Amino acid sequence: xxxxxxxxxxxxxxxxxxxxxxxxxxxxxxxxxxxxxxxxxxxxxxxxxxxxxxxxxxxxxxxxxxxxxxxxxxxxxxxxxxxxxxxxxxxxxxxxxxxxxxxxxxxxxxxxxxxxxxxxxxxxxxxxxxxxxxxxxxxxxxxxxxxxxxxxxxxxxxxxxxxxxxxxxxxxxxxxxxxxxxxxxxxxxxxxxxxxxxxxxxxxxxxxxxxxxxxxxxxxxxxxxxxxxxxxxxxxxxxxxxxxxxxxxxxxxxxxxxxxxxxxxxxxxxxxxxxxxxxxxxxxxxxxxxxxxxxxxxxxxxxxxxxxxxxxxxxxxxxxxxxxxxxxxxxxxxxxxxxxxxxxxxxxxxxxxxxxxxxxxxxxxxxxxxxxxxxxxxxxxxxxxxxxxxxxxxxxxxxxxxxxxxxxxxxxxxxxxxxxxxxxxxxxxxxxxxxxxxxxxxxxxxxxxxxxxxxxxxxxxxxxxxxxxxxxxxxxxxxxxxxxxxxxxxxxxxxxxxxxxxxxxxxxxxxxxxxxxxxxxxxxxxxxxxxxxxxxxxxxxxxxxxxxxxxxxxxxxxxxxxxxxxxxxxxxxxxxxxxxxxxxxxxxxxxxxxxxxxxxxxxxxxxxxxxxxxxxxxxxxxxxxxxxxxxxxxxxxxxxxxxxxxxxxxxxxxxxxxxxxxxxxxxxxxxxxxxxxxxxxxxxxxxxxxxxxxxxxxxxxxxxxxxxxxxxxxxxxxxxxxxxxxxx
Amino acid sequence: xxxxxxxxxxxxxxxxxxxxxxxxxxxxxxxxxxxxxxxxxxxxxxxxxxxxxxxxxxxxxxxxxxxxxxxxxxxxxxxxxxxxxxxxxxxxxxxxxxxxxxxxxxxxxxxxxxxxxxxxxxxxxxxxxxxxxxxxxxxxxxxxxxxxxxxx
Numbered sequence: 046x047x048x049x050x051x052x053x054x055x056x057x058x059x060x061x062x063x064x065x066x067x068x069x070x071x072x073x074x075x076x077x078x079x080x081x082x083x084x085x086x087x088x089x090x091x092x093x094x095x096x097x098x099x100x101x102x103x104x105x106x107x108x109x110x111x112x113x114x115x116x117x118x119x120x121x122x123x124x125x126x127x128x129x130x131x132x133x134x135x136x137x138x139x140x141x142x143x144x145x146x147x148x149x150x151x152x153x154x155x156x157x158x159x160x161x162x163x164x165x166x167x168x169x170x171x172x173x174x175x176x177x178x179x180x181x182x183x184x185x186x187x188x189x190x191x192x193x194x195x196x197x198x199x200x201x202x203x204x205x206x207x208x209x210x211x212x213x214x215x216x217x218x219x220x221x222x223x224x225x226x227x228x229x230x231x232x233x234x235x236x237x238x239x240x241x242x243x244x245x246x247x248x249x250x251x252x253x254x255x256x257x258x259x260x261x262x263x264x265x266x267x268x269x270x271x272x273x274x275x276x277x278x279x280x281x282x283x284x285x286x287x288x289x290x291x292x293x294x295x296x297x298x299x300x301x302x303x304x305x306x307x308x309x310x311x312x313x314x315x316x317x318x319x320x321x322x323x324x325x326x327x328x329x330x331x332x333x334x335x336x337x338x339x340x341x342x343x344x345x346x347x348x349x350x351x352x353x354x355x356x357x358x359x360x361x362x363x364x365x366x367x368x369x370x371x372x373x374x375x376x377x378x379x380x381x382x383x384x385x386x387x388x389x390x391x392x393x394x395x396x397x398x399x400x401x402x403x404x405x406x407x408x409x410x411x412x413x414x415x416x417x418x419x420x421x422x423x424x425x426x427x428x429x430x431x432x433x434x435x436x437x438x439x440x441x442x443x444x445x446x447x448x449x450x451x452x453x454x455x456x457x458x459x460x461x462x463x464x465x466x467x468x469x470x471x472x473x474x475x476x477x478x479x480x481x482x483x484x485x486x487x488x489x490x491x492x493x494x495x496x497x498x499x500x501x502x503x504x505x506x507x508x509x510x511x512x513x514x515x516x517x518x519x520x521x522x523x524x525x526x527x528x529x530x531x532x533x534x535x536x537x538x539x540x541x542x543x544x545x546x547x548x549x550x551x552x553x554x555x556x557x558x559x560x561x562x563x564x565x566x567x568x569x570x571x572x573x574x575x576x577x578x579x580x581x582x583x584x585x586x587x588x589x590x591x592x593x594x595x596x597x598x599x600x601x602x603x604x605x606x607x608x609x610x611x612x613x614x615x616x617x618x619x620x621x622x623x624x625x626x627x628x629x630x631x632x633x634x635x636x637x638x639x640x641x642x643x644x645x646x647x648x649x650x651x652x653x654x655x656x657x658x659x660x661x662x663x664x665x666x667x668x669x670x671x672x673x674x675x676x677x678x679x680x681x682x683x684x685x686x687x688x689x690x691x692x693x694x695x696x697x698x699x700x701x702x703x704x705x706x707x708x709x710x711x712x713x714x715x716x717x718x719x720x721x722x723x724x725x726x727x728x729x730x731x732x733x734x735x736x737x738x739x740x741x742x743x744x745x746x747x748x749x750x751x752x753x754x755x756x757x758x759x760x761x762x763x764x765x766x767x768x769x770x771x772x773x
Numbered sequence: 774x775x776x777x778x779x780x781x782x783x784x785x786x787x788x789x790x791x792x793x794x795x796x797x798x799x800x801x802x803x804x805x806x807x808x809x810x811x812x813x814x815x816x817x818x819x820x821x822x823x824x825x826x827x828x829x830x831x832x833x834x835x836x837x838x839x840x841x842x843x844x845x846x847x848x849x850x851x852x853x854x855x856x857x858x859x860x861x862x863x864x865x866x867x868x869x870x871x872x873x874x875x876x877x878x879x880x881x882x883x884x885x886x887x888x889x890x891x892x893x894x895x896x897x898x899x900x901x902x903x904x905x906x907x908x909x910x911x912x913x914x915x916x917x918x919x920x921x922x923x924x925x
Contacts, residue, residue: 318799
């Protein structure tokens with residue numbers, strides 16, 4: 046982090062959207078690294094973290110990360126407010142546009158707080174120090190005699206002055222090079238419960254999502270895409286569409302063969318969304334379906350299952366699994382099969398774009414505004430500085446809105462019609478043309494020694510890789526896609542991790558917790574199967590399997606900690622009353638998983654009555670290091686339980702002749718309130734670095750349910766969803 | 774011309790009479806608090822009150838709405854406002870996109886049944902989907918709202 050500077054009287058404000066007049070401190074954060082990193086380190090002062098304090102006391106903080114329900118506009122800003130002793134009621138959050146000066150803005154990977162926590166603290170502490178200096182100067186007293194408290198600077202004599210009244214004095218002060226951070230015991234907002242800064246607007250219809258954006262002369266567009274992924278338009282007849290009342294014109298959207306390129310298709314432009322949808326339905330299009338028309342889910346699952354039933358590419362080998370199996374007292378094997386999933390955020394993909402000459406302005410619900418900016422600029426063959434990406438509220442993202450293909454579609458249409466347009470996907474478009482969560486087959490083999498301990502562990506998996514979306518033809522998992530299997534925190538002397546081939550026939554993308562869904566499922570269910578085979582209690586067995594206290598051997602600054610892992614598992618079991626008498630027919634299943642650097646366990650109480658599954662209670666225990674906003678963490682765990690249950694109960698996307706068979710919420714169902722369990726969340730107290738929260742709660746839910754069902758019924762369900770087994 | 778009464782105000786619209794109320798509200802009149810979620814009456818994001826009862830506005834042709842009292846999330850009714858207060862106390866929304874529909878369905882339920890049982894809450898509120906999974910808070914907020922109303 047570069048030194049924080051006072052830019053109140055300097056000309057940096059254009060482009061940030063901050064009005065001049067207040068005290069403005071700025072800094073440059075250079076610590077973003079990720080898959081989608083685009084930052085350039087410049088020798089010029091190019092700030093990306095801003096705090097503006099106005100004379101009326103209002104405090105404007107810039108949120109550079111997208112808000113999609115994970116509470117980032119509240120959690121990150123509360124860190125600055127805490128360190129500067131600000132009054133939370135005076136805080137306003139301004140959403141940043143997409144600009145590489147903000148560092149990486151790709152809101153995925155559960156990393157916002159992890160990346161920015163320390164920087165936000167330093168910024169807040171610096172503003173506070175500047176205000177104390179200003180007050181001390183005006184009173185001619187030593188700064189050491191002054192302190193900040195709830196938006197005031199207070200002198201030991203008792204006199205006080207409001208933050209806003211210090212703005213003029215503070216504007217010309219140099220900022221100190223070093224500032225002291227608060228002791229965690231003095232945190233006022235961090236680690237407490239703060240309501241969302243947006244809760245009122247999100248409850249009265251006034252929050253503007255992408256779908257709600259309206260600009261003058263804006264038209265509406267719906268696009269007919271090829272039913273088969275990567276198919277192309279052969280010919281089309283627009284006559285019937287043009288007869289629909291409200292339809293203005295029909296244009297072809299180009300197909301661009303890039304990861305975030307439009308799929309291509311025929312767009313109907315109209316005076317309202319309904320007419321655009323009707324016009325789209327009336328189009329007659331002949332498609333060239335292409336090679337993916339051969340994609341049939343049943344056959345495909347047989348193919349990848351065969352690929353994991355033969356030796357694969359060795360990703361990791363410790364000791365000798367062959368020796369372990371040949372000397373085993375008992376060996377068991379199991380194959381797990383999980384289908385594709387679609388994100389189905391409640392707000393469908395959409396974007397408002399206005400192309401005008403060389404410039405372009407976008408309003409869209411995007412997780413990665415810089416990727417949107419880059420793709421739009423590339424499409425228009427213009428400099429990124431000519432493209433403005435305004436980030437609206439996101440009506441859910443779950444990874445779908447990190448891929449801005451729909452923004453490029455709107456750009457193409459706006460350019461073609463010479464005016465502003467809103468592209469709106471239907472729910473059918475969303476479910477049938479997604480970047481799907483991968484489909485997977487996993488084969489596991491375990492060896493038990495004469496003491497019932499696991500002496501060998503073979504985990505072999507095949508699934509179409511996200512890499513195939515970026516490089517056509519990729520058919521083996523990328524290194525990071527194998528990590529959650531390779532780094533399984535179990536103490537096993539002989540271990541081998543292998544991958545098998547799997548070709549992609551649809552666009553594959555990341556979905557909330559990504560590859561941890563299949564890996565977390567297979568690992569947790571297989572561990573339970575081994576416990577049963579060993580004749581041991583699943584909890585005791587799992588604690589032994591995790592083994593002695595140790596830290597992960599890695600160069601990464603974050604390491605798994607088996608003591609934390611055992612602690613969350615034991616606590617979840619204890620909170621759920623594991624081992625104590627339960628109502629007749631009820632049982633508790635357990636799962637524990639380390640992902641996004643957080644340690645999380647679930648204990649799930651279920652019953653199966655007349656063949657019907659009921660999930661009664663879920664106890665989640667999370668160790669995510671320092672908790673920033675406890676209510677947000679709790680909400681994310683509650684949401685993870687429901688998300689995990691939706692995929693366990695109903696989640697299944699299938700293809701027949703390349704066409705996705707599901708289309709809307711009747712055949713791609715979501716959990717509803719009647720099936721929502723009681724959810725209890727315990728957050729482990731910790732002063733360690735904060736870790737991920739948005740995603741890591743998901744992977745434990747499905748395996749814990751399956752393990753609980755086994756205890757009730759003696760049946761082991763190795764494939765999802767459970768609706769396929771008639772349980773829901 | 775079709776005359777609609779929305780949130781106490783009359784609007785004259787000249788549209789295809791088969792156009793669903795949802796799109797008239799959003800694209801013609803311009804209230805965007807009512808959301809599009811599925812277009813098939815499956816998710817409840819587009820709920821509005823029609824004479825006090827929640828209906829999926831994506832399924833209601835605008836021609837059938839003449840003479841009806843329509844209330845959207847931007848409107849004000851005693852039950853809706855009481856629920857919104859409770860929503861804030863429970864910090865219910867995550868992304869917030871489905872919450873207009875959730876609040877309208879809950880308002881409709883309380884309009885018809887001031888003291889819903891757990892099963893009745895489950896039954897009524899299962900018309901709506903929340904993909905973020907705010908169900909436990911929705912339930913808590915409704916129960917709290919009912920308790921507060923019974924106290925006053």
